[in-house]
Amino acid sequence: MADETGDPVFPHGLRPVRAGNGFEEALEQILQVVRLGLVPDGGRLPSERALAGLLGISRVTLREVLKVLQDQGLIEARRGRYGGTFVLPRTGAPADGDELRRRAAGVDLEDLLLFREVLESGAAGLCASRGLDAAGADRLRGALAATHEAPLPDYRRLDTLFHLTLAELAGSPSLAARYAAVRADVNDLLDCLPLLVRNLEHSQQQHASLVEAVLDGDEEAARAVMREHCAGTAALLRGFLA
Incomplete structure (x- = not known):
């Protein structure tokens, strides 16, 4: 079926995406x-x-x-x-798609992604509201710089270290430990996806905005940027799992 322009019409229409991702x-x-x-x-x-x-x-x-x-x-x-x-x-489906589905079958994906978002946005908010000392700020800047300079094969590892650094700087060992476990589960799924340069560039922009919000002590902005960042990852996983 097509519309008056000759373009096909989907049985289920596409919708405008949200700003940010x-x-x-x-x-x-x-x-x-x-x-x-x-x-x-x-x-x-x-x-x-x-x-x-x-x-x-x-x-x-x-x-x-x-x-x-x-x-x-x-x-x-x-x-x-x-x-x-x-x-x-x-x-x-490509081999990585088969493997992604196999791995995803063993987890409650929506629960995993929601828990990750809660932990990540909470850590970002805590770092911003409590403030970082000079050593903590240097650690966060260094972790960010490492992702900017990362060769493509090393990106996911250094991205993980950036997020773990933020969780550790939040000042709650329990939060950091739970985030490490959640991130391991998320990485198990992400490892089945191709590294998309456009997505990585977008992630880097969000990382930079996040660090700026944390160092400025802007808790609301830090939480909002992190929620948006997590939503981008969630969208990729849902898309490849469709």
Whole structure:
């Protein structure tokens, strides 16, 4: 079925993404559309203009999303009079997708992601409200700098160390211990996902904003940035699990 412009209409419409995680949430939604079979094998996605409008994102961001899907072997772009972006036949999920589903079957994903958000936003808020001494501030800045300089294969490890550093600086050993356990479970799932450069760049921007809020003593901003950051990770996992 198509609308008056010739663009196909999804059985379940896409919705505008929230500000802050446009790339991740757009990727989640289109992954769900493709992997749930809402567009048949060989079917054409709406035009870039239509998709960008439905999702409320720029066409530049949309193209980055579509490149990820193309790299995953889910869609292909065709040029010419009858060109567009088409869903490739489903010959089975990639090996990492199979492994992600296997691992996710052993956890309550929504509970895990919610608990992570509570611990992370709580740690960020505590660090901001209590303030960090000079040594603590230097530790946090150093952990942030390490992620900025990380080669791609080392990024996830150094990202984990950044978050663990924040949890430890909150001043509650119990919080830090529980966060370490939760992060291990989250990493077990994240290790099945490809490292997406656009997502990592966005994460780095959020990390920098988080450190700035903590060092400024702005508890509300620190909690808000961390909640947004966690929501981006959650969107990626839900998308690849669709």
